[in-house]
Amino acid sequence: MAIQLISNSDDLMQMNNQETGLEIEIKNPPQDLIQFIGSCPRFIIAGHKEPDGDCIGSQLALRSALERLGKEVVLCSAGPFKRTEVQSYAGQFVTIPKDENTVDAKVIIIDCSDKERTGSIKEFLDKFPCAVIDHHIAVNHSESTPQQPVYIDENSPSCTLLVYKLIKALNLELTKEEATLLFFGLSTDNGFFRHLTEKNSVVFDAAKEMVLRGEKKKKIYNSIYGGKSLDSRILLGHILLRTESYFDGKLLLSYETLEDFKKYGIENRDSDILNQLMLSIKGVQVFLTIRQECEDNCAVSFRSVDAINVAKVASIFGGGGHKNASGLTMKGDISFVKQKMLEAFSSVFTD
Ligand SMILES: [Mn+2]
Known part of the structure; x- marks a missing residue:
């Protein structure tokens, strides 16, 4: 049993949970976003500058799902890829794509709702219709519309969890690669499940599916917490x-x-x-x-x-x-x- 929260207020959220002891429901993707994806054959998936595992995992998993739907996808990032756990993915991203890869494209911005956070690629992204998928507290974001769908839920512990829900809403089963990438992002942002509470069992349900379908967890743990320098x-x-x-x-x-x-x-x-x-x-x-x-x-x-x-x-x-x-x-x-x-x-x- 879960309650759907109608307010974005943190305080109200806490009060509701203390009073009811119920789960926090993570929002489902808005229909606007599903239609936005359905209406276009070509996407630019962009994330915030200085990307982390959640941003990279979300971008890569969403690309995989959209490609399975027959879409062309290019991944954009202003970088730099400084974090050890994301460095090996840098080669799959471009700063600004070639013109022929962006004809009639639409943009999906991941893990940030403030376009400024995309860094040096902001002006390029401004030329296209744009959707946002994010889990940060957004002060001034607009309502979701068919031209500018907004899928923001600050109760979600990671952006990959929203991408997980989106992949489900697109009627796709997770591939092994997607499950691994989504788990990589989820465990990056929640400190390998240190930052969750008993109210987050919905998150564990999603994690269970990612674990069952994805790579070995020890490998993912080591990719996040190992490999550091003296x-x-x-x-x-x-x-x-x-x-x-x-x-x-x-x-x-x-x-x-x-x-x-x-x-x-x-x-x-x-x-x-x-x-x-x-x-x-x-x-x-x-x-x-x-x-x-x-x-x-x-x-x-x-x-x-x-x-x-x-x-x-x-x-x-x-x-x-x-x-x-x-x-x-x-x-x-x-x-x-x-x-x-x-x-x-x-x-x-x-x-
Ligand atoms: Mn994140």
Whole structure:
């Protein structure tokens, strides 16, 4: 038994679940999207810049399904493919496709609802009718229409789960390759099932099918968590040693300097293991990393546990993401950004 939520509000969602103890239902694909796919023989499937396993897994699995329906598909990404687990897929993507591959094409954007997040390919994508499939909290997305179908469900733990539902809605059975790619994306975004709750049994039902049909799970686990460099562990050491504690240990903060960035690059970042280590500390509710990526700009990443909604804090500064995982960029150096972040969180922890 499940309830269909009619509100996008996180707070209402939590209240409903606390009161009823029922499942969160993941939305089904809108008919607009099914028709959008049916009406066109050629698609450009694009994702966000700096793609992760969920983005790549969704794009590749959807391409496979659309090709089985007889469509021509080209995969676009602005890159860079820095994460170790996605590097082997880079050769299947282009930045801008050849003209002959885009005649009368339609675009499907995956794992981001803000076109800016597609990076350098945004202007190219703007020339085509465009659908969106995403699971991030979208502040200003439009209603689904036949010209611009929108399939967004922030309750979905991964974009691959929405692609899974779409493949089903297209009356296709998963192939082994699709099941593997969908599981790869699902387990990337939910930290190999660490971030789910007992309310997510619907997710396990989908995962069960992916597991039964796909590759060995140990292989997928190793492709996500193995293959790291020694430098990535040394960088982790630097970041751990700089950790500062605020609000009686409820918020931990650390930072990566411009020197770290130049020396180790983003390919040696391993945010997943860093966040996991910090959030496992007793009493910690928020972990915040500030990364100075150029002289006057920092990227900030938030992770939280339980009720703290870090997407709300990120949105104050024009950022976004999920309730327990969000981020933003801000002009300024580390000490300036740190000050702004502590001010923002002081109201969270003193309310
Ligand atoms: Mn995702």
